[in-house]
Amino acid sequence: MKILSAPQIKECDQTTIRTGISSIQLMEKAANACASWIVNNMKNIKKVQVFCGKGNNGGDGFAVARLLYEKAIDVEVYIDRGKQDFSEDAKINYKKIRKNSGIVFKYFSKFLPDNNENSLIIDALFGYGLNRNLSGRVKAVVDQLNSSRQPKLAIDIPSGLYADKMTDDNSTVFKADITLTFQFYKRSFMHPETGRFCGTIELLDIGLDQQFIDDAKTDFFVADRQMIRSIYRPRADFSNKGTFGKSILVGGSYGKMGSVLMSTLAALRTGSGLTFTMAPDCGYGILQSQVPEAMFVNSGDNYIDKLEIQEKSVYGIGPGLGKEKLTQQALFDFLKSYKNPVVLDADALNILAESKKQNLIPENSVITPHPLEFGRLFGKTHDSFERLDLAKKKAKEHQIFIVLKDHHTAVVTPQGQVFYNITGNSGMAKGGSGDVLTGIITSLISQKYEPESACILGVWLHGMAGDLAAEQFSKEAMLPTDLIHKIADVFKLLSK
Ligand SMILES: NC(=O)C1=CN([C@@H]2O[C@H](COP(=O)(O)OP(=O)(O)OC[C@H]3O[C@@H](n4cnc5c(N)ncnc54)[C@H](OP(=O)(O)O)[C@@H]3O)[C@@H](O)[C@H]2O)[C@@H](O)CC1
Numbered sequence: 464m465k466i467l468s469a470p471q472i473k474e475c476d477q478t479t480i481r482t483g484i485s486s487i488q489l490m491e492k493a494a495n496a497c498a499s500w501i502v503n504n505m506k507n508i509k510k511v512q513v514f515c516g517k518g519n520n521g522g523d524g525f526a527v528a529r530l531l532y533e534k535a536i537d538v539e540v541y542i543d544r545g546k547q548d549f550s551e552d553a554k555i556n557y558k559k560i561r562k563n564s565g566i567v568f569k570y571f572s573k574f575l576p577d578n579n580e581n582s583l584i585i586d587a588l589f590g591y592g593l594n595r596n597l598s599g600r601v602k603a604v605v606d607q608l609n610s611s612r613q614p615k616l617a618i619d620i621p622s623g624l625y626a627d628k629m630t631d632d633n634s635t636v637f638k639a640d641i642t643l644t645f646q647f648y649k650r651s652f653m654h655p656e657t658g659r660f661c662g663t664i665e666l667l668d669i670g671l672d673q674q675f676i677d678d679a680k681t682d683f684f685v686a687d688r689q690m691i692r693s694i695y696r697p698r699a700d701f702s703n704k705g706t707f708g709k710s711i712l713v714g715g716s717y718g719k720m721g722s723v724l725m726s727t728l729a730a731l732r733t734g735s736g737l738t739f740t741m742a743p744d745c746g747y748g749i750l751q752s753q754v755p756e757a758m759f760v761n762s763g764d765n766y767i768d769k770l771e772i773q774e775k776s777v778y779g780i781g782p783g784l785g786k787e788k789l790t791q792q793a794l795f796d797f798l799k800s801y802k803n804p805v806v807l808d809a810d811a812l813n814i815l816a817e818s819k820k821q822n823l824i825p826e827n828s829v830i831t832p833h834p835l836e837f838g839r840l841f842g843k844t845h846d847s848f849e850r851l852d853l854a855k856k857k858a859k860e861h862q863i864f865i866v867l868k869d870h871h872t873a874v875v876t877p878q879g880q881v882f883y884n885i886t887g888n889s890g891m892a893k894g895g896s897g898d899v900l901t902g903i904i905t906s907l908i909s910q911k912y913e914p915e916s917a918c919i920l921g922v923w924l925h926g927m928a929g930d931l932a933a934e935q936f937s938k939e940a941m942l943p944t945d946l947i948h949k950i951a952d953v954f955k956l957l958s959k
């Protein structure tokens with residue numbers, strides 16, 4: 464699914480209006496979608512306090528307030544004191560709602576929190592039209608709303624958040640529990656500094672012009688089910704183990720055999736035809752007893768000191784590797800003579816960063832850094848938007864795929880496209896989760912998925928396995944090894 468910028472969404476709204484529906488009808492459709500969602504999904508809500516701005520987001524707010532009032536919910540509407548220079552459609556909806564004697568109207572300064580869980584705060588102050596930080600009376604009221612214990616819902620975008628860029632440090636933003644957003648995810652929903660204001664995001668289809676959406680140019684996408692289904696290839700019946708490639712997971716050192724073990728298991732569970740583990744001898748017994756399906760290649764005593772090249776294989780290198788001098792040399796020697804795409808993670812990336820040998824990464828390879836590893840490799844950045852810009856530049860410069868791991872992991876391609884992932888949860892924030900991802904992506908590439916597809920599908924699979932694991936064990940108790948077991952259920956879901 465495409466992510467459009469605020470100006471593109473505005474253009475899309477206008478194109479939709481030119482091709483049939485009037486702007487006030489479109490606003491009514493948007494408001495109807497919000498009101499129905501609230502009535503169907505928040506059955507305990509008896510009262511709403513709706514905060515309306517002067518633009519079309521405020522117009523949505525007036526219309527939602529009216530529609531909820533018609534559904535027998537108590538409604539209070541809050542507006543700013545002073546000149547009421549509403550947008551045209553906001554004015555129409557303001558006038559309509561003013562006719563309703565049962566609806567209480569107040570200025571922001573008169574707001575008193577109910578602190579009652581049956582009373583919902585609705586933020587319809589600003590949407591994609593925000594063009595400066597909140598200040599004055601509106602900032603004061605949003606600060607007050609944020610400290611209330613009532614449930615909070617934002618229409619389209621939490622007010623104070625820009626659709627496509629960072630907010631300034633310490634600026635005020637409405638902190639929503641739920642954001643009902645129209646038609647498109649916004650980039651700011653995907654980044655940690657800004658996305659934390661959105662709560663749960665619900666996408667409401669308001670029927671914007673499909674031709675415009677199809678033609679719109681963007682570098683940013685959300686990997687949704689439809690995209691994943693178009694990438695996934697069911698396993699062929701007429702096949703043998705050779706059909707599904709050879710994965711070689713390289714890593715492990717004394718005390719850190721668990722990581723390469725998990726990568727190996729994940730590669731197997733993702734469908735790799737033949738799976739090898741290259742690890743030091745101290746891991747031999749552990750690996751052979753824990754993963755009998757994998758073959759062991761002895762690559763040192765307590766750490767890796769040589770890296771054998773095997774043809775027609777896909778290497779996933781890094782988990783638990785360590786940074787011994789001889790390990791470093793083994794990695795350099797390998798990368799100097801191996802020119803096929805590899806998957807590099809963890810200490811393999813740290814070694815390249817510390818020795819400034821990023822140029823050794825073969826073209827079309829995949830690297831899977833978390834933000835710290837990315838910083839070590841390519842330099843520090845001020846925030847995650849800057850980090851993503853730098854990742855786009857580096858992916859192009861080195862012709863590699865960068866899987867920038869985070870709550871919403873971003874797959875960045877050498878062409879500068881960005882695919883945000885929306886599966887996964889904080890139960891995965893535990894040492895070992897990344898090792899599982901390395902195994903999954905290596906396995907998919909060995910099964911002849913193009914690196915881009917392997918990254919997008921792999922990150923989605925990994926997050927989905929995490930969501931299923933959280934459902935069964937809780938975010939607190941789930942383990943990275945549970946992710947590996949849940950891969951099975953994710954494939955079952957995909958093949959339905
Ligand atoms: N047909 C459609 O288009 C549809 C649109 N829809 C809805 O419209 C929303 C976009 O509406 P919008 O373009 O009117 O902008 P909106 O976010 O309401 O801001 C309004 C104005 O506020 C001002 N302002 C900005 N920042 C400020 C600040 N910090 N403090 C104070 N004032 C500030 C600024 O005006 P200025 O003061 O700069 O003149 C700005 O123009 C969209 O998110 C969705 O909810 C849906 O109904 C579907 C159909």
Ligand SMILES: Nc1ncnc2c1ncn2[C@@H]1O[C@H](COP(=O)(O)OP(=O)(O)O)[C@@H](O)[C@H]1O
Nearest residue numbers: 833869870887888889891892894895896897898
């Ligand atoms: N809060 C979170 N929400 C979603 N996914 C997360 C979260 N925290 C971690 N993850 C995922 O778990 C993995 C952690 O990888 P990494 O930081 O390399 O840890 P490891 O030490 O296991 O290698 C990444 O794929 C990341 O996207």
Ligand SMILES: [K+]
Nearest residue numbers: 586589618620
């Ligand atoms: K809003």
